[in-house]
Amino acid sequence: MELIDGKKISAQIKQELADEVARLKAEGHKIPHLVAVLVGNDPASETYVASKVKACQEVGFKSTELRYSADMTEAQLLEVVDKLNKDADVDGYIVQLPLPAHISEQKVLQAIAPEKDVDGFHPCNVGKMVSGLPAYLPATPAGIVELLKRYQIPTQGKHCVVIGRSNIVGTPMAVLMSRKSAYADCTVTLCHSRTRNIKDYTLQADILVVALGKPHFVTADMVKEGAVVVDVGIHRVPAAGTKSGFRLTGDVDFENVAPKCSYITPVPGGVGPMTIVSLLQNTLQACKGLEG
Numbered sequence: 255m256e257l258i259d260g261k262k263i264s265a266q267i268k269q270e271l272a273d274e275v276a277r278l279k280a281e282g283h284k285i286p287h288l289v290a291v292l293v294g295n296d297p298a299s300e301t302y303v304a305s306k307v308k309a310c311q312e313v314g315f316k317s318t319e320l321r322y323s324a325d326m327t328e329a330q331l332l333e334v335v336d337k338l339n340k341d342a343d344v345d346g347y348i349v350q351l352p353l354p355a356h357i358s359e360q361k362v363l364q365a366i367a368p369e370k371d372v373d374g375f376h377p378c379n380v381g382k383m384v385s386g387l388p389a390y391l392p393a394t395p396a397g398i399v400e401l402l403k404r405y406q407i408p409t410q411g412k413h414c415v416v417i418g419r420s421n422i423v424g425t426p427m428a429v430l431m432s433r434k435s436a437y438a439d440c441t442v443t444l445c446h447s448r449t450r451n452i453k454d455y456t457l458q459a460d461i462l463v464v465a466l467g468k469p470h471f472v473t474a475d476m477v478k479e480g481a482v483v484v485d486v487g488i489h490r491v492p493a494a495g496t497k498s499g500f501r502l503t504g505d506v507d508f509e510n511v512a513p514k515c516s517y518i519t520p521v522p523g524g525v526g527p528m529t530i531v532s533l534l535q536n537t538l539q540a541c542k543g544l545e546g
């Protein structure tokens with residue numbers, strides 16, 4: 255069993271990005287500028303946005319965090335989006351999800367200019383991704399594909415089972431893994447909360463991507479010997495004897511599943527750091543122009 259070290263790979267990519275920023279600076283070009291919009295004070299969202307801003311600083315990108323109270327109206331948020339669309343200094347921006355219930359996420363996401371949509375959530379970018387055209391790829395699935403690539407894990411003709419059908423992870427992951435390209439080319443099965451006898455599918459997986467948001471959902475009896483397991487889940491669970499009183503864990507029962515795997519991502523330090531560098535890669539691309 256080999257651990258897929260997302261922390262190490264993300265550090266390598268951050269170094270590559272920092273080198274690219276230094277080159278852009280030396281040649282007198284614009285430095286990438288990412289804006290993160292945060293509405294309300296959901297603790298997980300606050301942590302994610304803080305990590306994104308910190309990562310920008312680490313690679314030399316300009317970053318701006320825009321914070322608004324949870325009671326802002328949808329019209330006010332759409333105004334912010336409109337301003338960001340028109341601001342030439344902003345290369346890319348994200349609106350952190352989830353949004354408060356009174357604001358339509360789809361309405362907001364569809365108002366983002368597709369060329370600044372570095373999350374890759376706008377239907378234009380989703381459509382381009384599905385068609386195999388240049389597009390901003392959603393950060394988590396793109397980060398997972400990058401991990402498979404950097405570990406040179408064979409994918410062609412393999413059976414990839416994805417658990418979870420969210421727009422952010424599961425659905426785009428299934429699309430990317432089924433594409434005809436290097437580090438894809440899989441036969442893909444997409445399982446979700448309504449899948450019956452899910453173990454029948456997971457036991458067939460050469461590559462199992464778990465993104466359903468339930469701590470320790472995948473147990474050892476659900477995994478084939480030698481499988482590659484990618485755990486997208488991240489949960490705080492109480493842990494006696496730790497300073498904070500909790501520890502982070504994933505959707506996979508790591509302790510018991512890991513011995514069966516050829517490769518597995520840990521939580522934390524697996525997929526999480528890759529999500530952030532994918533966003534940085536998209537922002538660099540937005541600064542340089544998607545086709546350039």
Ligand code: GUN
Pocket residue numbers: 348349350351352373393394422
């Ligand atoms: N909420 C959870 N993941 C994400 C993400 O990748 N982007 C945004 N904008 N919100 C999220």
